[in-house]
Amino acid sequence: MRYTLPAIALSAIALTAAAAIGAPQMGKPTAELKAAVAASTRTPANVARDKYRNPAETLTFFGVKPSHTVVELWPGGGWYTEILAPYVRKGGGTLYAAAPWPNGVKGTQTLQAKDADLYGAIKLAAFPSAEGAPSVPAGSADVVLTFRNIHNWKMGTTDRSAEAFKQIFAMLKPGGTLGIVEHRLPESADPAREKTSGYVKVSTVRKLAEDAGFKFVAASEVNANPKDTADWKDGVWTLPPVLRLKDVDRAKYEAIGESDRMTLKFRKPNPGVRGG
Template sequence: MRIATILLAGSAMLTAACTSLTSPEPVVLPNAMEDYVLAAVVSPARPEADTARDEARKPEEIVLFSGVQRGDVIAEIAPGGGYYTRILAQTVGPEGKIYALMPSFFASRPGGLDGINAIAEQYGNIEVVVVEGYDTLTLPQQVDLFWTTENYHDLANGDIAAVNAGVFRNLRPGGIFFVEDHSAPGTGTSATSTLHRIDPAAVVDQVTAAGFVLEAESDVLHNPADPHDASPRDFDGVSDKFALRFRRPE
């Protein structure tokens, strides 16, 4: 379903040099991607529950690392509460688009789509797509970027080869597959269903086996104090996470 409403992206953007977020004065639209991303992160449209998580999740650094560009069409796998959906929608702007790919088991729950639909009503460039399985996914168009944060380990509990093949198929040549998740180094895939983490080396092996090329790694979310022996929900602190940027060859 496509829910169109008032688009906040672009029209309310602010740079670091701008005055108050509530200023009635016209704002100067940014030109660099750094400015677009910063404007999306500091946007007053984001709820306090999201901004309270920014210190741990470092969204500005992560979005910049991912390679998102103005005008991109992005497929976001399992957006959950929409933490990144809001940021990505404003970053790509009115000429871009977000496919919010919601798993069908979520949609089948009473009110399961209420949250993501509310976000779609807030922006004009989000289309909510209910998917039976990411392994059989077919989108209306090839996208510029696939995005998954903190849920690749769940996908790895199923037919991950088919999922990665589906991402490859629905991504344009030269497009990006961005993966961020909780780290369990040296464990392969043995911790995916128990500790809800995954070995980044296993992700690299699986994604490159689908035909992607690993382009870059980021340690901006690395936490050496994490012993990797508990679920992120049970760990008393910020879990150690990795971020990987893959590219489909031209």
């Protein structure tokens, strides 16, 4: 199904309104979450990126609690893992690191080898699912989080994004939350750029989630960057932290900062609760 221009325009208006309405109701980060963000165990280079990634505000918007079973998809080197692990550890929750098996979880295993007390309880799982590999049990997660991964699922010769959302839906409990942060492509841009630029349209992400059965809850502009025009020849990797062009116009791209990002919250319907 293709979105017509009027539908895209209405979607953008609705998202802007949701963000404007939802922003004052986001709530303030709890003391527990602030402590996790301020933990001395975090890598200094990761801490330096807080001004772009806004972890306390983002996790508060998603409603992540320390008692939750949380699934972090494709955690890479563990930027968010360094915050989530101590957060759920003190609250009695469970953290899954779910990534392509087995190489995708090597970053988490490195953290576990570095500090077994802090990271040893993280459960490793395959995502996408793989025969013979551990998985996140169906209907077990309170929250699934994905940070700047959807463009990876869409790139290449095979678009794996629809299957990814289907598997995410299966992981969550009824009423559970899917939290998404992704590089944002303007709605007016050529959709073919989603395959090459690292940016994805909000309408594309919403359609993927809603086709999988999710209900849209709210959008936040906490990770927006109006300086990012999203039209770089070398895609999102032109900007920090990658800076693909190295010293070419480096000061210009550093002044822009990291990418403009959508922050979207979805819910898996709960038939047993009024309003789902």
